Amino acid sequence: MNLINTATALSQLEENKWYYIESDRNLNSDILAIKLENNWIYVSFIGGEYDKISIKFEYSVRGLNEIYQHEYNENYDLSTDFKKTNLNKISVIALFSLGLIISKNSEALYSKVIKIDEQSKHFKKLKF
Numbered sequence: 749m750n751l752i753n754t755a756t757a758l759s760q761l762e763e764n765k766w767y768y769i770e771s772d773r774n775l776n777s778d779i780l781a782i783k784l785e786n787n788w789i790y791v792s793f794i795g796g797e798y799d800k801i802s803i804k805f806e807y808s809v810r811g812l813n814e815i816y817q818h819e820y821n822e823n824y825d826l827s828t829d830f831k832k833t834n835l836n837k838i839s840v841i842a843l844f845s846l847g848l849i850i851s852k853n854s855e856a857l858y859s860k861v862i863k864i865d866e867q868s869k870h871f872k873k874l875k876f
Contacts, residue, residue, distance in 0.1 A: 749779070754839065758784060758807075758830035769835050771796070780839050787811075790862065791842040798846060802862040805845040807833075811858035815841060818848040818856075 749768050761767060761784045771777040771793075778795030784807075792802040805811055812824035827833065845859040 751779075752835070754834060754836035756835050758833045758835075758838065766792075767835070768794075769839065771839060780842065782835060782838060782842075789838060789842070791838075791845075792863075793846075801846065801864045803842065803846055803849060804860050804862055805841070806858035808858070812841070814856065814858050815844045815848055818851065819844045 751768050751770055754769050756767075761782075763784050763786070766781050766783045769780050769782065771780050777793040777798050781790075781792040781794060783790040787807050788804050789807050790802065790804045793799060805815065807828065809824065809828060812828065816822060816824040845856075848856050848859050849861055
């Protein structure tokens with residue numbers, strides 16, 4: 749597993765290839781695996797509280813608005829340009845996306861669970 753720098757821009761990633769970054773302790777995960785596929789960002793949490801949970805979220809204005817409405821009660825107002833978005837920013841958005849998915853108060857349209865280990869303490873909370 750090769751770790752890449754969190755300052756790497758989305759525009760530098762090849763589509764359909766997994767990249768691994770060392771996660772910040774605030775994200776409750778040791779490693780994040782990140783893959784770009786069209787306008788969807790796939791994220792697998794490895795280690796930590798969210799170990800063995802994989803999600804995807806649409807990296808678009810509507811997808812980010814859904815995430816930010818849940819997290820901050822406001823629309824996303826930053827650039828969605830792949831050249832101006834680094835993996836550090838994606839890791840934070842991924843955690844917000846996971847929060848949206850776990851929340852029982854919301855039916856997420858642009859954030860989805862891909863896979864979750866049955867041993868995860870979040871298994872029963874998530875809707876498939």
